[in-house]
Amino acid sequence: MKYTEKLRNSGLRPTKQRLQICEVLFDTEKTFHFTINELSLKIKKQIDNKISLATIYNTVHAFEKKGYLKQIPINSNETYFDTNVCDHHHFYDLKKEKLIDLENADVGPIDIKRKIDGKKIKSVEILVKLED
Amino acid sequence: MKYTEKLRNSGLRPTKQRLQICEVLFDTEKTFHFTINELSLKIKKQIDNKISLATIYNTVHAFEKKGYLKQIPINSNETYFDTNVCDHHHFYDLKKEKLIDLENADVGPIDIKRKIDGKKIKSVEILVKLED
DNA sequence: ACACTTTTTTAGAATCATTATAAACTACAT
DNA sequence: ATGTAGTTTATAATGATTCTAAAAAAGTGT
Structure with a gap:
């Protein structure tokens, strides 16, 4: 299985549910945005067996912690x-x-001039709100 | 009263509760960040009478809609x-x-190169996550 | 001041995303 | 195959937020 190693390397057991969720999340041409509810529906469509909501929550959080998903x-x-999960x-x-991805090339370089002692920057995220 | 006019001009009746919430929110040296729960505690400390939670929610949302607060x-x-509510x-x-304000001078100019047809940019907000 | 309309406040109920629980199940090492 | 630690699951619990509908207050005209 494609994702078995990936999961094992992260210390996550490659269970049937996790592998199936991997397929729904990562076997796609393009990356995408989702809420748990939307993902839950997508899973129902693409997978025969039922995966409980609790498992979807658990898995999404586990994947996020491992860096396979971003909030x-x-x-x-x-x-x-x-x-x-690339910087964007x-x-x-x-x-x-609706969310729309901005490619990195769509945004000029960002210069954060202020530093906070003892802290380092983990990420810089821009949200551009659009109106009509 | 200091805020009576401001409220009336926005089409909000200057009720006792709204004026008191104005004091808690805007009669301060510095601006600050809060959750509804934190604000509710702050109000309890500073004001004698009780203001119901529903009113706090209503008022904060009304103020946000009028541009006196930002989410x-x-x-x-x-x-x-x-x-x-200044851009920052x-x-x-x-x-x-904990949230920390970045002054506008702390961030270099931001250049959003991509445009979406029929939409205009309402705001550009940067969140810089810090870790140890 | 009074009557009348509209807005606002309020306590409590309802909603809904998310998290906790604890029992059944599964992966995996020995 | 057995044991154990990690997972899944249905369901209950939590908790922020919104809804409801009745009471109170504000605004308006007289």
Whole structure:
């Protein structure tokens, strides 16, 4: 199996459910954004057996911790995740409530001049809100 | 009263509760970040009478709609607000779960090269996550 | 001041995403 | 094959937020 090694190397047992969730998340042409609810529906469509909601939550969080998924900082009652874990930014269409990827080339270099003692920058994320 | 006019001009009746919440939010040396829960505690400390939680929610949302408060896009189970409504960005200390303002001078100019047809940019917000 | 309309406040209930629980199940090392 | 540590699962619990509908307050005209 394609993802068995990847999971084992991360200290995650390659269970049937995790491998199936890997397929739904990573066997795609393009990366995509999702909420747990959306992912849950996608899984129902693509997989015969049922995977419980708790497992989907657990798995998504495990993958996020391992760096296979990223949370997108946005104010919404649902948490958004991204299968694109490269450094990149987002448009957020306020009307449609839709996220759009910004390629790195779409954003000029970002210069954070201030430093905080004893802390280092883990990530820099830009959210560009769009209106009509 | 200091805030009576401001409220009336926004089409909000200057009720006792709203005026008191204005005092807590805006009668301060510095701007600050808060969750509804934190604000609720702050109000309890500073004000004699009780203001119901529903009113705090209503008022904060009304103020946000009028542009007197800003929501901070961040992944948290609680929504964060900012009394600093000038364009600016944030550090987020992952360990302490604390937001820190970045002055505009702390960040070099941001160049968003991509355009989306029929949409205009409403805001550009940067979240810089900090780790140890 | 009074009557009337509209807005606001309020306590409590409802909602809904997420997390916790604890029992059944599975992967994997020995 | 057996043991054990890690997983899955259905369900319950949690907790932030929103809804509801009745009471209170604000605004308006008289």
